[in-house]
Amino acid sequence: MRLSPDVPPETSAAAIAAHAYGGVLRFRDLCPAYQAEKNTPLARAFLKGIRAAGGTPGFLLKTGASDMNIVGPVWGCPILAYGPGDSSQDHTPNEHIVIEEYLRAIEVLEHALRRLEVGG
Template identity: 55%
Template sequence: DFWNWLSDYVAQFNAGREKAFDQLLPSLRRLATFTDDAMHDHAVAGAGIRLPLDFDADRFAAEMYAWAAERAGQAEGERGREGEGEPAEASNAQLPPISNLQSPNLPISIVPEFPTEATFRGPLTTITLRLSSYEPAWRGGRSNPLVRSFLAALREVDPGEKLGFVLKTGTSDMNVVGPAWECPIVAYGPGDSSLDHTPHEHVPLDDYWRAV
């Protein structure tokens, strides 16, 4: 149910977004089931999601909490949150329906550097959601002295080279330190970036030496 809900959420968010850089990109990392000594059935799922620039993590958390509370069969005032070792607290917050992406002022906040946990107990079903830390997407600017000097130097070495910019969809040191340092950043290198982190990743030696 969790993965189906997440897939539907992603499909709705990605509607009309053609570039992978602008999309939510989910992946199912873990799926397991077991029965404990008390004959209670358990399902454990883990997912990773690559985030685009305009993604609202707090809104997503609220939507997911609303789904979990509904799926567990809780009444509106029975929803509890747990985090940093504190017991669950009752909340009367009126979370929006899971299909409503426009509801403002959602009463959920998650911090990128710290995980958070929420448990929803219903008559027959208990759902615990653990949101690990996340890395917000970031995009560096092209109009700055560093980029201009870099392009000028490359054109001086090889005037006939076709230069282009690429967007990286995975987490890198650039979107970690870029917002913190607030300074221009450039990554440069040879090879086909579409092969990054694939079994066929490689760099021809001729391209490597030309880049040097």
């Protein structure tokens, strides 16, 4: 389930369980949504990489289906998700990738990693 960072998973689980109509629902591995900082060297490197590849950068709040929810709070380091495609189609039968977007994403990643390598 995608949750906003301000909704504890226990709250959502309790709301869903209230509609079990006599049944029993069990929830495992409840994980709160994680939202990383936007103003980090990592984020700035990606913003510059997107611009360098001819794109227009922006931020999208997409929670719930990411390993970042698990490792972000534990690692305590800058983290982000980036990639080509329409994220509204992730994990659906319509998910696909446009090769030009994929190649541009490689260019962005390469640019961002080089900026991080030299410190900025």
